[in-house]
Amino acid sequence: MEIGWIETTIGALFATVVLTLWLSRGSGWLEPRFWRNAAVVSSLIMSGILVYLTVDSVNQIREGSARVPAYTVINHEIGLKRDYEKRRDVPVIGEEVGFFGKVWSEAEAYALVNKGKMTLQSRNCMDCHTLLGNGAYFAPDLTRAWLDPKWEAMVMPMTGKATREEAMAEWLQHPDRYPTFARRMPNLRLTEEEAKALVAFLKWMSAIDTNGFPDRFAAAE
């Protein structure tokens, strides 16, 4: 039998009430003992459910799962498609097209994305941008940054680079040189290696199934 979240929730609340009443039999509900039991029971039951769901969630968001793709996804074409049954956009992983002119092995792709994540943290990206919607609000959300039309429409001509990844890497190294808005990203002295790694991280992140966030990105069809 499939146990959904509604059954879990109602079951947890029901168990909390029943167990509290059973433990507190003999005391009125305005007595401290009743609420002490309620506090202990509800904390234990809810923590227990959280631990159980965490085991399940962690398995579902492991890299290489259906929701969070393997790092080698950077070798592939990535897009978004409307899933009308689920009423949301889902990422679609297309054919192998390579990344910075080569196909990255599993180990190489891991090393690259890992470097990108380190770069992201070391430059405090989250204190201006949001990632998966979390962070600060001084700069655009990066969840689907790889898929943003502005790279092709504006940044590629501006930097004179032939591919999206090269244009992104160049822009990230000299954001102060290529303004797009009154607010310019400061030059955070990214090395070429770090910039490439960061582009890989962003490309990988754009293939994560985020339950449709942000909705209809770039009016995806």
Place this chain on the structure above:
Amino acid sequence: MTQALPQGKLYESQKLALWYFWVALALFGAQVLFGLLAAWQYLDPGFLYGKLNFMTNRMLHVNAMIVWLLLGFMGGVYWFLPMELGREVVGIRLAKAAFFTLVGAVAVVVLVYLLVQYGPGNAFTLWFITEGREYIEAPRWADIGIVAVMAIFLYNVVATALKAQRITGVVAVLMFDLVALAGLYTAGMHYTPNISMDQYFWWWVVHLWVEATWEVLTGAIMAMALMHLLGTPRRIVETWLYLEVALVFGTGILGLGHHYFWIGTPEYWLGLGGFFSALEPIPLVAMVVHAVYDAGVHRMQTVNQPALFWAIAQAFGNFIGAGVWGFMQTLPQINLYSHGTQLAPAHGHLAFFGAYVTAILTVIYMALHQVRRPDLPRFDSRLWKWAFVLMVVGIFGMSAAMTVAGFTQTMVERAIGGSTWQAYIEAQTHPWFQNGMVWRFVFGVFFFVSYLVLLWDLATIGRGRAAEAKGVGAHD
């Protein structure tokens, strides 16, 4: 309640609490200042560009807040614990050492933030400069220090209770909560390239600290405060505290789900998170009734006027900040569009101020009363009312301005524009958004002025002849 010392005498632990309070207040000032710098950069993006970027100001703004609130809570516990247990805190020298370690470590971290700002993308940066994860940017060495200080703090509480052979309900809740507080922080000390996994456990610290363990810690401190401030009987206070723990942990733990809507986690979190947070405002509304009752029974009069007003503001602040501003954007169908817009800081500013700043100010005013003039029948000044009103107006003004900006962003950038880079720019240049940012800065300045008034009042209340005259004339 037990009160072993004669009037006017302080426990060592209470003297230590005062140090905590003053450092907390200084960091409160730093929080407001860096907030103002960041707010100004929305209006003039060239200001300090490349020197002290928005990211650094913003990081200092939120980190100063976390640290000062934590210091305030610790001060509150060190203040009330000896009165609660009727004896000096065990391991007071260790506690003092921990205080200086913490203050020294904060100073080093802040200097590195200001002077170094960021580093190359490797493990060294994460260990010694910044971890770059919003709210818990503190480098790893400082993380270990924070856990160590929390462990010492926990030891102080547990050892004192054991030595006093007296574990009251409040102290039991406190011990239980501090274990959770220190333990949860370690969930934020891991590195993984997987951003979904990263954010999953990052929320264990951010949400379960702020919306569960901090709420209970404040509850325990306010419980001790109300026993002294209003003379509420222990049985009532403790029953309320248990009830609060049941509600906060009962809804807050799985309420974590409202942060798991869009980070790659499974769909069941949409239902779970939405369900628990939709019901969350109900207990907060109930608390409003209780606050009105408490205030009414005492006819808004007590020995310590400012403490009473800040305590009542806490019930309302919690309801408006967490309840109204939280509910407005918590259903997943709405949150899909409002998540990550200025609505989030609007909610954050109101909720942190309403739930925590008010509580710490209550405790500080109570402590100052006992330190300076325990003989005064009524601890009062003219200035605190100004600080109170200005501060409440300031925080509401900022939040209202950010709400308007956030609505604009939700509509223009998210619902219409498809959330792209260009849509972001269109929302940010929309007149409603820009006006919102102007007003946010104006009310920010307002708030800063109210902070100065508050500081002046805290420095002078109960001192000098003015207090004397007022004390003599006081009645009730």
Place this chain on the structure above:
Amino acid sequence: MTSEAVRDLMLYGMLMVSAAGFYAMFYALGRMWEKPSVVAFSYVFALLQAVGALGMILPPYLDPFWRYLIGFSSLVYLFVPQGMWWVVTTFHEKEHAH
């Protein structure tokens, strides 16, 4: 969802919860001061709270489950002030009688 739908849901949500709070506040104040007029005034906010809930429930924006949930919490809000007032007063009387 259209931008109008998002806007309406947010504004009605704000109205619903804030009115619930004002209802609780004025109800408690009315009982405290023993002024039936203030208690009567608080029912204006009870009504507004219900209007907020209906504004979220009646349009077809949300799936049935969420409408039931909002309907349920709206009903709860109608009785929170009375229920809580009873709890608080009974509790304090009982304790002070000890």
